[in-house]
Amino acid sequence: MARTEAAIEGTYLRGENGRGDKIAGQVGARNSAAARLRLAVPSVAERVADELRLQLAEGQLPPGARLTESTIAEELGVSRNTVREAFAELTSERLVVRHPNRGVFVASLGAEDIHDVYTVRRAIEVSAIRGGGTPEAVAAVRSAVEEGKRAAAADDEEGLGNANQHFHGAIVALADSPRLQAIMSQILAEMRLAFHKASSDAPFYGGYLIANEEICVALESGDLDRAAKLLLAYLDRSEEDQAAIHGA
Amino acid sequence: MARTEAAIEGTYLRGENGRGDKIAGQVGARNSAAARLRLAVPSVAERVADELRLQLAEGQLPPGARLTESTIAEELGVSRNTVREAFAELTSERLVVRHPNRGVFVASLGAEDIHDVYTVRRAIEVSAIRGGGTPEAVAAVRSAVEEGKRAAAADDEEGLGNANQHFHGAIVALADSPRLQAIMSQILAEMRLAFHKASSDAPFYGGYLIANEEICVALESGDLDRAAKLLLAYLDRSEEDQAAIHGA
DNA sequence: TTTTGCCGATTGTTCAACAATCCAGCGATT
DNA sequence: AATCGCTGGATTGTTGAACAATCGGCAAAA
Structure with a gap:
């Protein structure tokens, strides 16, 4: 203080x-x-x-x-x-x-809160990606993926975390909805509150990079259903991970 | 005042x-x-x-x-x-x-706001219904449908509107997520703000009743995919209706 | 040991003041 | 007549100080 x-x-x-x-x-x-x-x-x-x-x-x-x-x-x-x-x-x-x-x-988030936060993310992100979005918005998603790759290559841990946030931000931006975006940024703020210590886990974001790439490819190819499924799986896995390090 | x-x-x-x-x-x-x-x-x-x-x-x-x-x-x-x-x-x-x-x-909502509000509703409600929910939560949905039928039989216009709100509230409750519920109630408050005059359209909610029943049946039978599709169609149609009376 | 009652600290709410800002009207200028 | 700039009045933004209500802890009493 x-x-x-x-x-x-x-x-x-x-x-x-x-x-x-x-x-x-x-x-x-x-x-x-x-x-x-x-x-x-x-x-x-x-x-x-x-x-x-x-x-x-x-x-x-x-x-x-x-x-x-x-x-x-x-x-x-x-x-x-x-x-x-x-x-x-x-x-x-x-x-x-x-x-x-x-x-x-x-605020301090309990296990139920974490689950709840992910429930909201599933609702918003999956819905956003199902909508497809304009080519520019899709390009923004791609750009976030590349940013992540660069950060990984440079071994920039914090950069990786930021890129991941940008990625999910870009996903939500697909929906072109101010309200959804506002909700999402609040949710992310809540997560930062609970997980800022966890972000120092080194191999943490590593696995996500591949998932992001996959999702992005599906999105670019117009296979929205597949993209949505992949994203959903990603979020489920992420929730598990977070719950694990949080419960411990 | x-x-x-x-x-x-x-x-x-x-x-x-x-x-x-x-x-x-x-x-x-x-x-x-x-x-x-x-x-x-x-x-x-x-x-x-x-x-x-x-x-x-x-x-x-x-x-x-x-x-x-x-x-x-x-x-x-x-x-x-x-x-x-x-x-x-x-x-x-x-x-x-x-x-x-x-x-x-x-606040006064413009056409984009209305669309945005429905974007949020699509995200939340569809996601909630896809999750299925506990038998009690499903029963609550059924109960809201019946409430609507009673109101229709009694020609209770306001009751019909309330029942409809209860129905959608029950849908969201399927997800058992405090945050989603909070978001939804805010969204509904926004809609009331813009549409309280429109609610005096008599044959307005009438058509919705059938849709609600259909959705509920699909939900009860466990056909979540169909329920989600029906709900989505409902929301799209509702948005059109609202946009119509709002634009006019 | 449990209960009671009090004390200090903090919140909830009010009030009064004042600077910053905006708006409407008005007059002066072109 | 239209535009510009000004000024005055009203309202917001923010402050500081006051005080009752409430809570938590602690000591005294049972």
């Missing part, structure tokens, strides 16, 4: 200098191009949520950890009410759970 | 008597049994969100309408901050959209 303040200090939020009034102007002055581009400056509450999300994804704030409003408000240099709004957002994303009158805690 | 205050006054929130401090105690004293039963009293923010959700579903607050923080805070006798928290919740449910610095507005 010590890193917190420094981390945002440099990017967005103020540290400890009274009221944080003019930061939008400062950022705009220092980086006017970016300021002009995204003309919608995220609200402070959103930025707090972003920061917390980041710490959650990185495994700072382990599951079960308690998040005290006043502490976080102080560390991030914002008001307690604002932290509260950020908590509301994170709660709706299931990254954090609220125990009434006791506080919010980092 | 005039009904607002009275509506909650009688149930949950206070009216206009200074600080709303002791209401929890009052309610508890006046109805101690209930207080002991549901030991988790929903927070004020949640109650505000509930009330707004209700008005949204009932078609009070038409799509596009603006929700001013101060106005609602006054009407419901709560603080602006609390209203704000309720807004955050509704925003995460897509029932309401936030235009930064301009306020929140009742």
Whole structure:
């Protein structure tokens, strides 16, 4: 928790200098191009949520950890009410759970949750791949597969993990559905929450690479039924793997 | 908007008597049994969100309408901050959209949104029915079908609509997945938002009844593939119907 | 040992203030 | 007459401070 303040200090939020009034102007002055581009400056509450999300994804704030409003408000240099709004957002994303009158805690997924998450993934991903998608969307899937191959060749473990996420993101993107994509990214966030330690298993993603290639080929050849079946099998296997390392 | 205050006054929130401090105690004293039963009293923010959700579903607050923080805070006798928290919740449910610095507005679905909603439904419902489900869950589907038949016989239009919703809820319940169920109920809330006027079309649900029966039979007989195909066809047709009355 | 009752800490909620932002209207300019 | 720029009023975004309600733990009592 010590890193917190420094981390945002440099990017967005103020540290400890009274009221944080003019930061939008400062950022705009220092980086006017970016300021002009995204003309919608995220609200402070959103930025707090972003920061917390980041710490959650990185495994700072382990599951079960308690998040005290006043502490976080102080560390991030914002008001307690604002932290509260950020908590509301994170709660709706299931990254954090609220125990009434006791506080919010980092969500921790049990075995049923893992199964449930995969149930959602099966529903979404299989449905998306069954739809086929535009040639460009299919190309994006192929691109993610190649990215994975390169990472494997370079022995880049983290890159492999990212490529795998891109792959599944591209699968969902086949459906061209904002809502499905939103759901998927939430689900992935939940998984990161529970598995960020597991991602350090070296030969872990290795087997997936072949499966991804197979799925991609089936998709490209228009054999959607086969692609769907392969993807389903992949997800089942992945669930087993995750359940194994999680239960242990 | 005039009904607002009275509506909650009688149930949950206070009216206009200074600080709303002791209401929890009052309610508890006046109805101690209930207080002991549901030991988790929903927070004020949640109650505000509930009330707004209700008005949204009932078609009070038409799509596009603006929700001013101060106005609602006054009407419901709560603080602006609390209203704000309720807004955050509704925003995460897509029932309401936030235009930064301009306020929140009742969401209004365009043609793409309708299509998107159905894309999600196809993914979830088809996946759920493909899984089969326990005998009890199947029985629940059957029960919803029968409910629909009774409503049709009694010429109960609203009952027919409810039965239809129960039917699809039961379909999703087949998957026994809290997350899928949550997603589905949000999607249904979105649809209510856009279609509450359309539900007064009399012969509207009529055709669906037969489809539901067919799907249910296929499900009961274990022919999941056929059930899934029928359900998919149903959803496609339903989307067309909705798009028609929406576009017109 | 179990229960009771109290204490400190934290949450839930309110209120009041103020800067930032947007919108509508209005006048000035072309 | 149409456009531009300005200004004022209204609303949002955020803060800080206050206080009751509630929870968990701990010590005293049974």
